Amino acid sequence: MLPEKYLLSLYWTRMFNVLMQNYLSSTTTCIIWSENENFSINWENANPTAGAIINIRLRDLEESFVEDVVNFAAKREELLNDYVTLNPFVEKLTLSIEKSHCESFIAFQMDIPIFIEAIINASRYSIWRSLSNKFVFVYNENALQEVVFRHRFFEDQSAILLIERSNASAEIFHLKTNKFVGPRAENPKEIYSLDRFNASGNNFLQGSNLFPDKLKNLQGREVILAAFDYRPDVILEYYPGAPSHDRAFAPNDTNGDVKIDGTEARILKTFCEMYNCSIDIDKSDVDDWGIAYRNMTGEATLGMLAEGKAEVGISAMYTW
CATH class of the missing domain: 3.40.50.2300 (Response regulator)
Known part of the structure; x- marks a missing residue:
């Protein structure tokens, strides 16, 4: 043996x-x-x-x-x-x-x-x-x-x-x-x-793929967006029953229901049409473009990205 x-x-x-x-x-x-x-x-x-x-x-x-x-x-x-x-x-x-x-x-x-x-x-x-x-x-x-x-x-x-x-x-x-x-x-x-x-x-036992591609179909997973109303790039309209939600508000607070549109926002919306995701915005700390520091802290929109509170940041940052 x-x-x-x-x-x-x-x-x-x-x-x-x-x-x-x-x-x-x-x-x-x-x-x-x-x-x-x-x-x-x-x-x-x-x-x-x-x-x-x-x-x-x-x-x-x-x-x-x-x-x-x-x-x-x-x-x-x-x-x-x-x-x-x-x-x-x-x-x-x-x-x-x-x-x-x-x-x-x-x-x-x-x-x-x-x-x-x-x-x-x-x-x-x-x-x-x-x-x-x-x-x-x-x-x-x-x-x-x-x-x-x-x-x-x-x-x-x-x-x-x-x-x-x-x-x-x-x-x-x-x-x-x-x-x-x-x-x-x-x-x-x-x-x-x-x-x-x-x-x-x-x-x-089953011959499964040990690294399945989970990115092809996100099955409704929310992409969290840091942005503010900056037309025509980003247009935010708040009203009860709007298709998205602002995570700065409680989940059941209809004041946080928001419709997201604009030339930049439509790029993200097209992405979610292709990969079956949805969009939530988070304006908790967003009142400006902000800044990100090397130690992974920051302020406003860029700060939320650096700190992992959001996954995408838009609002004409390229012009800024």
């Missing part, structure tokens, strides 16, 4: 081999290394042929900067001059995104909450952006508290894969994702099952 440690390594390696070869093969993947021996993986057999691996070890982050090909000192000084609060993990992720173009990320068990907080900042501090980020969170069954999955991150990101190893059968992996689509009142953070992988037989 094969030793348990060997079998665990074999099962994890088979799971990751399928993942890397089929879903992460053409991207640069950042792996946030866990020291937990339960995730013993033979990466030589799991690495994609066309992709690159960036290893980030939380235990020796500060010491690892001296080994980097790219010096982070200049970027660190730039961010600190803009009153940005940094820590070594955020710095390392920022560097990996900006210089190595990490698009996919793998984090393990207790490192997942730490990673989520760090990546939110690092992805903004980097001057490089990806349109195809993927996030893979790996853990053993019952090892994470449910509160982790209530984080705003699970509402904001569409390409999340959870790999949960069964405690009852070490060769069984439950594969899950977040709902993302649908009205926000129906909890886009909700986690649901995608498939199951049996590492003994090296096969899936």
